[in-house]
Amino acid sequence: MKTAEHPFRFVTAAYLTRICNQKARTLAELSRDLEACSDASIFYHTFQSLGRYHFLTEGFSNDFAQWVLASCNRAVLAEKLASLDIRDYLALAELRSDLRQLVDDYCRAHPQFAEQSAFEPFYFCEGIEVTVPLDREARTLEEFCEALRNMSNAAFQYHFIASRLRLHLRTNDFSHWIETELALPTLAKRANQIDIYTNTLDSGREKLLSLAERELAR
Amino acid sequence: MSTASPSTHVIRLDDYAPLLGAPEISQLRALASRLQGRTMQMVNSTAMGGGVAEILNRVVPILEELGLSVKWDVITGGNDFWEITKAFHNALHGGPYDMPPESFEIFLAYNEQNRARMQFEAEFILVHDPQPVALIKARHDHSGHWLWRCHIDLSQPNPEVWKFLEPYVSRYDGAVFSSPAFARQLPIPQYLSYPSIDPLSEKNRDLEPEFVRGVLERFNIDPQRTILTQISRFDRLKDPVGVVRAYQIVKRYFDCQLVLAGGGATDDPEGEAVLQEVHQVAGNDQDIHLLNLPPWSAIEINALQRGSTIIIQKSLREGFGLTVSEGLWKKKPMVASAVGGIPTQVIHRHTGLLAHSVEGTAYQVRFLLSNPALAQRLGEQGHEHVREHFLITSQVRRHLTACLHLKNKG
Numbered sequence: 001m002k003t004a005e006h007p008f009r010f011v012t013a014a015y016l017t018r019i020c021n022q023k024a025r026t027l028a029e030l031s032r033d034l035e036a037c038s039d040a041s042i043f044y045h046t047f048q049s050l051g052r053y054h055f056l057t058e059g060f061s062n063d064f065a066q067w068v069l070a071s072c073n074r075a076v077l078a079e080k081l082a083s084l085d086i087r088d089y090l091a092l093a094e095l096r097s098d099l100r101q102l103v104d105d106y107c108r109a110h111p112q113f114a115e116q117s118a119f120e121p122f123y124f125c126e127g128i129e130v131t132v133p134l135d136r137e138a139r140t141l142e143e144f145c146e147a148l149r150n151m152s153n154a155a156f157q158y159h160f161i162a163s164r165l166r167l168h169l170r171t172n173d174f175s176h177w178i179e180t181e182l183a184l185p186t187l188a189k190r191a192n193q194i195d196i197y198t199n200t201l202d203s204g205r206e207k208l209l210s211l212a213e214r215e216l217a218r
Numbered sequence: 219m220s221t222a223s224p225s226t227h228v229i230r231l232d233d234y235a236p237l238l239g240a241p242e243i244s245q246l247r248a249l250a251s252r253l254q255g256r257t258m259q260m261v262n263s264t265a266m267g268g269g270v271a272e273i274l275n276r277v278v279p280i281l282e283e284l285g286l287s288v289k290w291d292v293i294t295g296g297n298d299f300w301e302i303t304k305a306f307h308n309a310l311h312g313g314p315y316d317m318p319p320e321s322f323e324i325f326l327a328y329n330e331q332n333r334a335r336m337q338f339e340a341e342f343i344l345v346h347d348p349q350p351v352a353l354i355k356a357r358h359d360h361s362g363h364w365l366w367r368c369h370i371d372l373s374q375p376n377p378e379v380w381k382f383l384e385p386y387v388s389r390y391d392g393a394v395f396s397s398p399a400f401a402r403q404l405p406i407p408q409y410l411s412y413p414s415i416d417p418l419s420e421k422n423r424d425l426e427p428e429f430v431r432g433v434l435e436r437f438n439i440d441p442q443r444t445i446l447t448q449i450s451r452f453d454r455l456k457d458p459v460g461v462v463r464a465y466q467i468v469k470r471y472f473d474c475q476l477v478l479a480g481g482g483a484t485d486d487p488e489g490e491a492v493l494q495e496v497h498q499v500a501g502n503d504q505d506i507h508l509l510n511l512p513p514w515s516a517i518e519i520n521a522l523q524r525g526s527t528i529i530i531q532k533s534l535r536e537g538f539g540l541t542v543s544e545g546l547w548k549k550k551p552m553v554a555s556a557v558g559g560i561p562t563q564v565i566h567r568h569t570g571l572l573a574h575s576v577e578g579t580a581y582q583v584r585f586l587l588s589n590p591a592l593a594q595r596l597g598e599q600g601h602e603h604v605r606e607h608f609l610i611t612s613q614v615r616r617h618l619t620a621c622l623h624l625k626n627k628g
Contacts, residue, residue: 012248014619017410019398055602056568070566119574120561123398125410130622132248152245153606 004181007137013158022124040126051157250284259340263349309376420516433521444474447526467580479509546600551593569600
């Protein structure tokens with residue numbers, strides 16, 4: 001089994017939530033605030049909400065979709081917002097644009113709902129990331145598996161979900177390293193196919209571990 | 219599985235590992251590794267009693283075990299000060315402020331006395347709630363990071379009281395609220411941090427089923443039949459009368475019992491009046507159990523929650539409403555009002571069901587009784603939600619993260 005020239009250095013991350021000034025009480029206001037809010041806010045309510053609510057594997061996709069369903073009772077728009085897959089995006093600007101487009105299209109088609117007050121406002125927040133390197137690195141797939149077995153959800157989320165935007169590639173830290181350092185493109189691809197919407201962080205980690213262990217057993 | 223006998227064991231961080239997993243405890247240690255020997259100071263208004271003191275009594279030892287040096291100071295004051303701060307509290311929740319104009323001077327004089335008596339040398343200073351807010355005047359003496367932790371709902375404060383407090387709040391490096399809905403427009407950064415429950419406390423630790431059954435039988439509650447429960451003080455804002463009316467609607471469709479358990483009806487004249495109102499609405503229904511419990515009933519409340527089929531929190535107004543997290547931690551399906559901090563805990567259709575009226579509450583309860591598999595799933599997801607966000611260890615993680623952020627900012 002190949003030894004990596006550059007080891008995988010594990011990091012854990014924690015997030016401090018900052019409350020922003022934007023507050024949407026209607027779909028029209030949601031559209032306006034989607035335009036004005038920070039990138040960190042878009043990230044918080046989409047990428048990070050997946051990590052915060054990873055244990056919800058049925059029908060939860062992002063904070064915007066949940067609010068449109070639970071507070072505005074607009075199931076069709078909620079479904080469309082929920083169907084946006086963060087894995088398709090290399091930049092937050094594209095994700096912001098698509099979110100806004102969906103809300104605007106809905107408001108144009110259903111103007112009677114655009115100004116209807118929601119049960120609860122949508123409060124825009126953003127996550128401030130604090131990272132701490134862990135005293136652990138892997139040079140082989142075996143060492144990688146060992147680290148994965150003892151990894152916190154926060155570290156897994158950082159490397160598997162949050163990393164997608166950092167890399168500006170449609171992949172994650174693990175797959176990127178497995179492919180470039182261990183020259184195992186098939187394993188890297190299968191790891192990247194693990195569905196982050198229908199798995200919890202625990203089950204996603206278990207699946208990745210199982211794939212890597214199968215590779216080791218070959 | 220634990221028993222119901224009182225625990226004398228000193229709780230250590232590793233005791234949480236069976237509930238959270240060892241990697242999660244390791245993560246706290248990793249975050250704390252960057253803060254070894256750093257100093258933190260907590261300031262609040264009471265050492266015992268009340269939610270803040272309860273949380274600090276657990277958070278401070280854990281932070282110290284993680285290698286921080288934490289000092290906890292409690293401010294002092296005369297009866298006149300506490301009367302004023304009680305009035306502040308009610309006014310900040312949106313009520314009127316009837317104290318004389320000089321009350322503001324008295325408030326500041328006591329803060330000044332405390333400022334003169336206390337040392338503020340820590341790197342991170344967390345001042346809790348309005349009572350000690352003016353201690354920020356000590357800030358020019360050194361360069362620590364000062365945060366104001368507000369545990370109350372400031373969404374609709376009395377303008378007179380807020381106008382007085384706001385200049386002090388604005389001098390902090392940041393304000394921390396329990397919900398985005400509680401925040402204000404301020405010139406300083408505002409952060410979100412939830413209060414928390416301790417899964418190893420008497421109120422939340424695991425109990426033997428026999429003990430739970432014994433407690434139910436002691437209160438003449440039939441463990442074999444459906445039990446709907448609301449745990450709260452007998453307070454109009456908790457709407458116990460509305461809970462009885464919702465139960466009466468459910469009762470037309472399902473055989474069930476109602477338990478309304480809490481305190482406040484003996485030491486509070488209003489509580490006694492509310493209990494009488496509830497008695498009147500309940501009539502002579504033998505399936506309604508009104509339990510006015512003394513303050514030392516944590517384990518009984520734990521057992522009542524664990525023995526329930528569905529837990530209700532039909533508040534008309536709420537702070538954060540940690541009883542919701544207590545119920546969710548016990549994997550109970552929850553029907554709750556969409557007020558205060560409740561929607562943060564009850565994510566509609568994922569960790570429970572939200573309602574906006576008596577009829578809505580009754581409908582959601584009926585819906586869950588008709589769909590036990592869904593009720594179970596909501597309870598399990600609610601448990602996970604609390605495990606991730608509302609346990610004392612999550613609160614420690616947020617403290618560590620805030621310190622690291624402030625340290626990195628310089």
